[in-house]
Amino acid sequence: MEEFKRVSSLLTIEGVSKRIHGKLILRDIGTKESPFVIHDINRPNRIQGQTVAVVGASGSGKSTLFKLIAGIYPPTTGTIIIPDEEKNNGSFKEVEGGDIGFVQQSYPLSRNQTVQEMLHDAAKQGKIPKSERQHVVDSYLETWNLKDQRYLSKNQLSGGQKQRVAIIEQIICSHHFMIFDEPFSGLDVRNIDDVKNTFEKITTTSDLGTIIFSTHDIHLAVELADLIYVIGFEKEKGVCKPGGTVIKSFDLMEMGLAWKEYGAPHRELNAQIQKLIKDS
């Protein structure tokens, strides 16, 4: 098995539930029996961020969970804790909007601004000093192949370009931690590779680079993730309990499946997860 060490925790979900208009949407995420903790991982001689997949049937609560993690709205019970980077003294705090980058499926980019203006705003939000902003924006436009689109606005961009702008916006303003809700759905093969490369870029440029993503494609989850959480509905005497919860998690690092080519053990895990989702 590949050598690795778990260091400090980067995100801890404890006893989280969410009720919307009286309806229980999520229940008991992060318990003693089924912890939801993402650790900083150290691998010898490597920069190693983490990729975490959340999978589950449509309507099981993945997007709702992501909105809680991104601090878009508060949990009904429980807490979501992250390191307090501003204090930088090893203390932790509850997550707030803006702490974690959130790339939604619809890329809600500003309608009136140019790409360059949007990225400047992101840099300002990300507290990048004014004198460095132009340089930071230029280098992202260059590496993400968007230099020619600098003066275009949302409606003038292709789907792939919109996605890249939305991703850069989040990377610039939130640094390490990124959530992607269904980043692969509706993409063609080339753009799927673009997103895979993005993931790799984020998790190989900083030890703290962490991605949480959801997908319907279990093959992609098993191929890309180091940790997989399966969300579904628990059954009691054959009846589904209300509220999506973690019905199973897989630590691919412990299983010796992380950071490897997709092979027979990955195929087996894929089949096991598909069955879990079908039965939940």
Ligand SMILES: Nc1ncnc2c1ncn2[C@@H]1O[C@H](COP(=O)(O)OP(=O)(O)O)[C@@H](O)[C@H]1O
């Ligand atoms: N703002 C809301 N108001 C009422 N119901 C909601 C709201 N957001 C989500 N839901 C419900 O919560 C459940 C989970 O939705 P969602 O988190 O989008 O699941 P997933 O992303 O796994 O498909 C669904 O039944 C959905 O209808």
Ligand SMILES: [Mg+2]
């Ligand atoms: Mg969703």
